[in-house]
Amino acid sequence: MLTQMWINGEFVNSSSQQRFDVINPATEEVIATVPRGNAADAEKAVAAANAAFKCWRKLGSLDVKDMLREVAHKLRAKSEDFATLMTMEGGKPLIENRDEVEWVASCFEYYSEIGRDQKGRVVAPVFEHQLSYISKEPYGTVAAIVPWNYPLLLLGWKVAPALAAGNTVVIKPSEYTPLSTLALAQIFDHLPKGVVSIVTGFGKECGEPLVTSKGTDLIAFTGSVDTGRHIAVLAAQQLKKTHLELGGNDPFIVCDDVDVDITVAAGAWAAFLNAGQVCTSAERFYVLEPIAKKFIEGMVETSKKLRLGNPMGPDVDMGPLVREVQRQKVEAKVARAKQQGAKILSGGKRPPQFSKGYFYEPTVITEVTPEMELMRSETFGPVAPIQVVKDINEAIELANNSEYGLGASIFTNDLEKALTAAENIKAGTFWINDPLTDNDAAPFGGMRASGHGRELGIEGLDEFREPKHVLIDYKIERKKYWFPYNWSGPRKT
Ligand code: NAD
Numbered sequence: 001m002l003t004q005m006w007i008n009g010e011f012v013n014s015s016s017q018q019r020f021d022v023i024n025p026a027t028e029e030v031i032a033t034v035p036r037g038n039a040a041d042a043e044k045a046v047a048a049a050n051a052a053f054k055c056w057r058k059l060g061s062l063d064v065k066d067m068l069r070e071v072a073h074k075l076r077a078k079s080e081d082f083a084t085l086m087t088m089e090g091g092k093p094l095i096e097n098r099d100e101v102e103w104v105a106s107c108f109e110y111y112s113e114i115g116r117d118q119k120g121r122v123v124a125p126v127f128e129h130q131l132s133y134i135s136k137e138p139y140g141t142v143a144a145i146v147p148w149n150y151p152l153l154l155l156g157w158k159v160a161p162a163l164a165a166g167n168t169v170v171i172k173p174s175e176y177t178p179l180s181t182l183a184l185a186q187i188f189d190h191l192p193k194g195v196v197s198i199v200t201g202f203g204k205e206c207g208e209p210l211v212t213s214k215g216t217d218l219i220a221f222t223g224s225v226d227t228g229r230h231i232a233v234l235a236a237q238q239l240k241k242t243h244l245e246l247g248g249n250d251p252f253i254v255c256d257d258v259d260v261d262i263t264v265a266a267g268a269w270a271a272f273l274n275a276g277q278v279c280t281s282a283e284r285f286y287v288l289e290p291i292a293k294k295f296i297e298g299m300v301e302t303s304k305k306l307r308l309g310n311p312m313g314p315d316v317d318m319g320p321l322v323r324e325v326q327r328q329k330v331e332a333k334v335a336r337a338k339q340q341g342a343k344i345l346s347g348g349k350r351p352p353q354f355s356k357g358y359f360y361e362p363t364v365i366t367e368v369t370p371e372m373e374l375m376r377s378e379t380f381g382p383v384a385p386i387q388v389v390k391d392i393n394e395a396i397e398l399a400n401n402s403e404y405g406l407g408a409s410i411f412t413n414d415l416e417k418a419l420t421a422a423e424n425i426k427a428g429t430f431w432i433n434d435p436l437t438d439n440d441a442a443p444f445g446g447m448r449a450s451g452h453g454r455e456l457g458i459e460g461l462d463e464f465r466e467p468k469h470v471l472i473d474y475k476i477e478r479k480k481y482w483f484p485y486n487w488s489g490p491r492k493t
Contacts, residue, residue, distance in 0.1 A: 001183070046210065121133070184198065276381045
């Protein structure tokens with residue numbers, strides 16, 4: 001297990017000599033300690049990235065392609081090790097983490113190819129014997145700051161396009177899940193020194209110095225709305241570009257023409273996957289009245305059948321929440337909803353069979369109203385509140401009644417309903433009959449308070465490049481529109 005930071009190709013401890021504990025959320029045991037990085041450590045990594053940028057940005061596309069493919073290859077070769085680490089530190093079932101590693105590898109492969117395509121474009125020249133081309137240039141040093149719920153995937157979505165675009169990167173993982181990220185040192189060790197560095201520590205002490213450093217050119221952040229807003233304000237003081245992937249409160253609409261069993265299976269997965277700790281979890285269900293009773297019964301039955309347990313074990317559908325503080329937030333929110341009249345049909349408590357671990361039962365709640373905090377803000381726990389609606393128009397209106405705009409889902413066979421909802425619901429991703437499936441080649445990101453910028457696809461590459469217009473006149477001659485003025489204009493040939 002690698003438990004040192006990785007700066008400029010070297011394993012180092014923090015200059016503070018301090019470390020902090022990494023805890024297994026299923027057992028509450030300390031599984032390792034890692035360096036408690038500070039501003040000096042962050043600055044060291046930034047300096048290495050600045051130095052490495054000078055060569056990396058000029059490297060030939062075939063070399064970059066080979067190196068990114070090598071990342072994918074090495075990740076796959078160590079897939080089980082990574083999945084195990086992620087399960088131990090994050091609490092997601094092993095099977096989900098195996099899947100995550102594969103998606104990261106696939107993301108690096110994708111950008112290894114499109115990174116050398118579409119470098120820019122050529123436009124029609126304004127005058128004779130001229131050429132105008134637009135070259136998309138890297139920003140420089142990117143700070144990639146990520147949360148714990150998909151520690152490698154969210155990192156891969158930033159690091160792969162950032163490197164493919166010619167940037168260098170300093171990574172700051174969540175303080176909850178640093179181990180799988182530190183293990184990436186052995187995956188990136190074929191890259192030139194300093195192209196990628198990894199620092200560990202807390203947000204204020206180690207993340208914020210990356211945001212405010214004069215040496216970082218772009219802050220690519222995934223995390224909560226509050227932290228995102230804070231980072232945006234700090235970066236704005238230096239007019240530094242930010243790319244923010246923030247929280248969500250996704251709606252899930254169920255129409256009355258669907259197969260209830262299949263829709264319940266999809267809804268339960270969308271709400272309880274990773275114990276509801278997914279930015280695009282289904283957090284609000286709007287179900288058309290004729291089908292509501294059957295759908296609610298199905299969700300209750302399914303939630304009771306989910307197998308909770310140590311995520312390392314087989315036959316486990318759901319692990320614990322990441323920390324006690326997260327569990328307490330969920331408990332408090334459910335309690336407030338109950339006080340306001342919501343009805344808990346299943347779950348709503350800690351499972352009695354576990355003496356250790358931050359487990360919380362999958363919870364189905366009805367009799368909710370749009371005013372409740374439960375329906376208005378992100379819960380980030382295994383909670384499925386269901387509101388019955390009279391028709392698709394009401395469902396669309398309620399779906400939009402939110403400050404967020406990350407994702408949204410609908411289940412229906414009715415093309416008119418599906419596409420009306422897709423057109424009118426404000427969300428960066430809209431899923432029809434297959435919630436939460438992303439595509440490396442299609443952009444992912446949020447509208448409104450869910451952030452700005454996009455990951456994945458060509459859009460995700462463009463986040464890490466800025467266009468430069470190069471105008472060439474290949475015949476040097478005195479222009480009539482230069483001084484002294486003796487022409488009548490306008491400037492046309
Ligand atoms: P968080 O905002 O608390 O922390 C995210 C990262 O930011 C961590 O690495 C943390 O150390 C760092 N950080 C904290 N304060 C900082 C500061 N002042 N300066 C710089 N860095 C700082 O979020 P979290 O609890 O780790 O993650 C959960 C949140 O992430 C949820 O809101 C979830 O919806 C969101 N999320 C969004 C997406 C997306 O793609 N939109 C994906 C996953 C998670």
